Amino acid sequence: MWTTKGLTRGILTTPYPRSRPAEPGARPARPVATPTSEAGPAAVGVCPTGALEARGDQVAVDLGRCIDCQRCRRGDAKMEWADTGQAALHLSPADLPGRAFRHSLHVRVVDAGDGGETLRELKQLTSPYYAVHRLGIFFTPTPRDADVLLVVGPVTQGTRQALLDTYEAMPEPKWVMAVGSTAVTGVPFGPSFTTAAGLGDVLPVDVVVPGNPPPPLAILDGLLSLMGRMSAEELLS
Amino acid sequence: MSNLQIAPNAAVLAALSEILPRDSVRRGGDQAEVETSLERLPSVVDTVVRNGYALAGIVTEWEDAGWLGRYAFYCSSCPGFVHVFVHGKPGDALPSISPYVFSADWHEREIEDLFEIPFEGHPLLGDFALHNEDWPEGVAPMRPDYDRDEPKPPRSGRVWRPQRFVKAPGAFTMSIGPIYSGISESAQFRLESEGEQILYATPRLFYKYRGLEKIAEGQDVEDVLLLAERLNGTSAVGHAAAFAQAAEAIAMVTPPPRAAALRLVFAELERLRSHLCTIEELVESTGLQVPTAMLSSLVEDLLRLSGRVAGHRYLFGLVRPGGLTLDIGDAETADIVKTSREATARLSRIVDQLAYDNGFLDRVEQVGTLQVPKALHHGVVGPVGRASGLSKDLRVIHPYGAYRDCEVRIALADEGDAFARFRVLAGEAVESQHLMEQALSSLPAGPVLAPWRPRADAALGWSEAPLGAAFHWLRLSPTGKVLRWRIMPPSFTNWPALATVVEGAAFQDFPIILASFGLSVAESDR
Numbered sequence: 001m002w003t004t005k006g007l008t009r010g011i012l013t014t015p016y017p018r019s020r021p022a023e024p025g026a027r028p029a030r031p032v033a034t035p036t037s038e039a040g041p042a043a044v045g046v047c048p049t050g051a052l053e054a055r056g057d058q059v060a061v062d063l064g065r066c067i068d069c070q071r072c073r074r075g076d077a078k079m080e081w082a083d084t085g086q087a088a089l090h091l092s093p094a095d096l097p098g099r100a101f102r103h104s105l106h107v108r109v110v111d112a113g114d115g116g117e118t119l120r121e122l123k124q125l126t127s128p129y130y131a132v133h134r135l136g137i138f139f140t141p142t143p144r145d146a147d148v149l150l151v152v153g154p155v156t157q158g159t160r161q162a163l164l165d166t167y168e169a170m171p172e173p174k175w176v177m178a179v180g181s182t183a184v185t186g187v188p189f190g191p192s193f194t195t196a197a198g199l200g201d202v203l204p205v206d207v208v209v210p211g212n213p214p215p216p217l218a219i220l221d222g223l224l225s226l227m228g229r230m231s232a233e234e235l236l237s
Numbered sequence: 238m239s240n241l242q243i244a245p246n247a248a249v250l251a252a253l254s255e256i257l258p259r260d261s262v263r264r265g266g267d268q269a270e271v272e273t274s275l276e277r278l279p280s281v282v283d284t285v286v287r288n289g290y291a292l293a294g295i296v297t298e299w300e301d302a303g304w305l306g307r308y309a310f311y312c313s314s315c316p317g318f319v320h321v322f323v324h325g326k327p328g329d330a331l332p333s334i335s336p337y338v339f340s341a342d343w344h345e346r347e348i349e350d351l352f353e354i355p356f357e358g359h360p361l362l363g364d365f366a367l368h369n370e371d372w373p374e375g376v377a378p379m380r381p382d383y384d385r386d387e388p389k390p391p392r393s394g395r396v397w398r399p400q401r402f403v404k405a406p407g408a409f410t411m412s413i414g415p416i417y418s419g420i421s422e423s424a425q426f427r428l429e430s431e432g433e434q435i436l437y438a439t440p441r442l443f444y445k446y447r448g449l450e451k452i453a454e455g456q457d458v459e460d461v462l463l464l465a466e467r468l469n470g471t472s473a474v475g476h477a478a479a480f481a482q483a484a485e486a487i488a489m490v491t492p493p494p495r496a497a498a499l500r501l502v503f504a505e506l507e508r509l510r511s512h513l514c515t516i517e518e519l520v521e522s523t524g525l526q527v528p529t530a531m532l533s534s535l536v537e538d539l540l541r542l543s544g545r546v547a548g549h550r551y552l553f554g555l556v557r558p559g560g561l562t563l564d565i566g567d568a569e570t571a572d573i574v575k576t577s578r579e580a581t582a583r584l585s586r587i588v589d590q591l592a593y594d595n596g597f598l599d600r601v602e603q604v605g606t607l608q609v610p611k612a613l614h615h616g617v618v619g620p621v622g623r624a625s626g627l628s629k630d631l632r633v634i635h636p637y638g639a640y641r642d643c644e645v646r647i648a649l650a651d652e653g654d655a656f657a658r659f660r661v662l663a664g665e666a667v668e669s670q671h672l673m674e675q676a677l678s679s680l681p682a683g684p685v686l687a688p689w690r691p692r693a694d695a696a697l698g699w700s701e702a703p704l705g706a707a708f709h710w711l712r713l714s715p716t717g718k719v720l721r722w723r724i725m726p727p728s729f730t731n732w733p734a735l736a737t738v739v740e741g742a743a744f745q746d747f748p749i750i751l752a753s754f755g756l757s758v759a760e761s762d763r
Contacts, residue, residue, distance in 0.1 A: 002527035025541030070554030113445045117470025127533035141418035158444035193387040194448040
């Protein structure tokens with residue numbers, strides 16, 4: 001009887017988003033804006049993808065270009081890294097799905113050239129630790145049932161047409177989510193002769209979740225914001 | 238060390254010196270180089286293979302007066318490599334060696350597509366890496382005159398007419414993908430059938446071709462290392478270590494002992510997590526939801542452990558040419574030991590219970606059987622090979638870094654079915670935990686990073702990644718820019734074997750066979 005064996009570990013599921021418990025390792029730190037005096041004069045130059053930018057007396061971070069390479073953390077540059085709430089960004093708050101989708105959202109995942117790590121994080125969302133079914137979020141195999149097209153990877157030449165076909169096959173209303181920095185801006189692969197500069201080149205994007213890969217809780221934030229269960233202010237807090 | 242320098246390759250070099258002029262054989266420690274001509278290539282390759290060598294991969298490089306084709310072979314039982322290379326002029330064709338070495342098949346098809354170097358005697362060329370419907374005729378991205386920032390070509394508009402191999406009346410093709418159910422990587426499988434049984438299977442990969450080898454050209458080594466990590470994000474340490482090893486061999490730098498030991502720890506942590514993921518996906522494919530959930534929470538335990546000790550759940554940003562970017566303290570050491578010990582204890586309990594679960598055994602026993610001769614024929618690597626009786630493991634036969642000083646017990650089975658792969662994966666996961674604990678109990682003191690300075694040279698790096706043997710060939714300019722980076726990932730070697738194993742299986746077994754191989758599309762597509 002697997003059912004009884006499955007009970008032996010007790011409840012693992014996070015109470016998130018009702019409360020935010022400390023779950024060490026679930027959401028590792030990311031770079032945050034740091035005063036230039038602390039980050040060091042060379043900070044901007046160490047970033048391989050141009051995610052760091054000197055803005056006034058601060059070094060600002062464009063998370064959509066950050067690939068978590070840790071270079072501005074270890075070594076000469078000393079950017080501050082912290083667990084920021086800035087996990088997902090809503091690009092078009094006016095077009096929220098509305099109340100109808102508050103408790104049920106069907107998501108079609110499309111791999112457009114991901115290295116496999118973002119797909120794994122999506123898979124972890126269904127593990128007992130996150131169990132997104134409890135929030136009414138379901139991964140569906142068919143685009144006809146899907147409300148959200150969730151895309152990972154920089155959109156390669158080979159997946160582009162299949163991705164567009166999937167989008168076409170979805171009924172209105174539909175929303176598009178770019179998950180992972182590669183899907184957001186194409187870094188570190190594109191733009192190139194075979195990859196786009198992220199999903200925005202190909203489809204209108206509603207929500208972006210930066211990170212390489214974004215941890216499950218960040219992807220969850222993106223989905224919750226789409227469902228109207230998490231406001232833009234909460235996302236940024 | 239002295240016996241290592243004499244012993245490797247002795248037998249094969251003696252055999253080669255009989256058919257080749259003396260000065261064409263160069264011995265450089267364990268890396269012997271053999272230069273030959275286009276005409277002689279097949280017989281030389283045949284001799285190498287008959288002496289127990291397996292193909293690591295084919296590396297083609299542009300030269301002033303044409304190109305250089307390098308066939309890298311590794312010995313399956315001794316610590317030696319043999320590089321057979323030939324020079325060609327523009328317009329020359331390489332003789333196909335896939336009749337002698339089947340694992341060369343995909344390499345040749347890829348090179349023909351991306352370099353436009355023709356192969357003579359290969360039965361099936363074209364529409365491999367560059368799909369007909371996506372890429373116009375005449376595009377060859379790996380040619381030196383092709384710019385990496387070339388605007389993406391419009392869809393070619395060409396029609397792709399897949400070849401059908403089964404000609405029986407009533408035969409049909411079931412085409413799965415490139416986007417198919419669940420959270421899965423994009424790839425296509427064309428299954429030809431007369432009814433219930435799959436008679437012929439063709440995997441069509443390279444939908445996810447990101448052109449990594451091309452975009453690496455001209456970049457700094459450290460930036461290309463980031464690409465190596467992201468080649469297959471779930472084997473980041475495995476590939477980064479192989480890449481860094483090549484860079485270190487070029488610079489003639491050895492990472493400090495502490496860095497070597499910690500690389501072993503992180504590589505084994507990654508292997509443990511990756512094997513857990515494969516086992517989870519196999520169990521999921523058999524429809525057992527409770528053990529799937531139990532296993533995926535173990536995966537999460539290890540991902541969180543990585544997040545705590547390394548700052549990244551997939552261990553990105555750790556490996557650097559010359560060592561590691563991060564040292565760990567006593568608290569992290571204790572955390573790794575405790576969490577990994579708990580995870581493997583739980584894994585062992587689940588594996589024991591599954592081994593007595595008839596519902597599970599019915600779906601995995603005698604399913605997807607890869608017989609020993611076929612495994613040899615395809616040169617299959619990694620846990621898939623070890624479940625088909627091939628004991629080769631680079632940690633043992635070509636030990637690198639801290640593996641030189643430790644003993645790896647290889648989990649082995651010879652049935653070659655999905656259940657054998659399941660047992661091998663579970664055995665290796667437990668062994669990984671032992672290795673980690675062993676290395677952590679005697680961590681050498683000292684720095685974790687040695688200074689690394691570029692030099693103009695080329696070298697081969699290798700590591701046993703979670704999915705099997707990974708080889709990286711790297712050539713640098715004097716300023717440390719990458720001139721050529723060739724990735725020879727384990728999945729690329731194993732995919733053709735999967736296709737033959739599927740033949741004869743029933744349709745409903747296909748997802749189980751696919752999951753039991755646990756292959757990555759991303760690292761094959763590159």
